Amino acid sequence: MVNRVKPPKNPVQRQVTEWTQVLSQQDTQGHLDLFDLKTHPQPLNTYLDQLAQQSPVSHPNRFKTTEKQLAYWLNAYNTLALKLIIDAAPVNDLKDIPGFFSIRRYILGGIKMSLSDIQTLLARQYPSKPYLVFALSDFSHRTPAPVQLKASDLQKQLKQLADKTLQQPGAVTLEDGCGPIHVPHFLSELTETNRTETILSLLNIHAPPRIRGDLYRECNWQILFDKPDTRIRQSL
Known part of the structure; x- marks a missing residue:
C-alpha cells in the first residue's frame, strides 16, 4: 500500500x-x-x-x-x-x-x-x-x-525594512538648522491625518543616528518628499 x-x-x-x-x-x-x-x-x-x-x-x-x-x-x-x-x-x-x-x-x-x-x-x-x-x-x-x-x-520584518530603508545613504536628509527634512516619496502614501507626526515618529526610531539627534531640536519641521524614481528594478 x-x-x-x-x-x-x-x-x-x-x-x-x-x-x-x-x-x-x-x-x-x-x-x-x-x-x-x-x-x-x-x-x-x-x-x-x-x-x-x-x-x-x-x-x-x-x-x-x-x-x-x-x-x-x-x-x-x-x-x-x-x-x-x-x-x-x-x-x-x-x-x-x-x-x-x-x-x-x-x-x-x-x-x-x-x-x-x-x-x-x-x-x-x-x-x-x-x-x-x-x-x-x-x-x-x-x-x-x-x-x-x-x-x-x-512585526520584526516590518521594523527591519524600516531600518534598512531609512538608513540607506541619502534616503533621509536634513537641511541646516530647522530646514526641511527630505524623505523617500513612498512615505507620502501614509494616511494624511497626522502624517507629519507619523513620519517624525518613524524617523526618531529608524533614521541614522545623526538625523535622530537633530530631531530633538524644537523646530516646526517640514517634510518634503523626494521625486519618485519609477524606473523598474531589473537586471540589465
Whole structure:
C-alpha cells in the first residue's frame, strides 16, 4: 500500500516556497531578471493561482490573526505588481505600463483586484499601522525591494525594512538648522491625518543616528518628499 502525503488544506501554507523562489533571484540591489521570469513563469504563476483560491475576505477562518491577514495582502500586492511588470516586459519604467495601479486584472480570493484596491483595503482596515508602507513594493526604485513576509515574523520584518530603508545613504536628509527634512516619496502614501507626526515618529526610531539627534531640536519641521524614481528594478 502506497502512503500518500495529503496536501495542506490551506493553499496559503504552500505559498512561501514559490514566492521565496521568485524573490531569491534578486541581486543585492533588489533587481530581477525580467526576461528569465517571463521565460520561466511557473513559480510566480503557481503562487498567483494559490492567492486566487482564498484570501482573508473569502476565507476569514483561515486568516484569524491580523498578522496572517497582513502577510497575505502585502505579499499579494508585491506579487501582482511583479506580474503586471512581467506581462508588460520589456519595459523600463512604471509610467510605460497603462493602468499599472488601477487595472483589475488578477484574482485574489475569487475577486478581481487592483494594486489600488489593496492599498485602499489596507488603509481602511489597518489605519494605525504606518510600517506597512515599507513592505509594499512596486518593483521600482521608488519603493523598497520586496521580501517574503511571514505572519510569524511580520512585526520584526516590518521594523527591519524600516531600518534598512531609512538608513540607506541619502534616503533621509536634513537641511541646516530647522530646514526641511527630505524623505523617500513612498512615505507620502501614509494616511494624511497626522502624517507629519507619523513620519517624525518613524524617523526618531529608524533614521541614522545623526538625523535622530537633530530631531530633538524644537523646530516646526517640514517634510518634503523626494521625486519618485519609477524606473523598474531589473537586471540589465
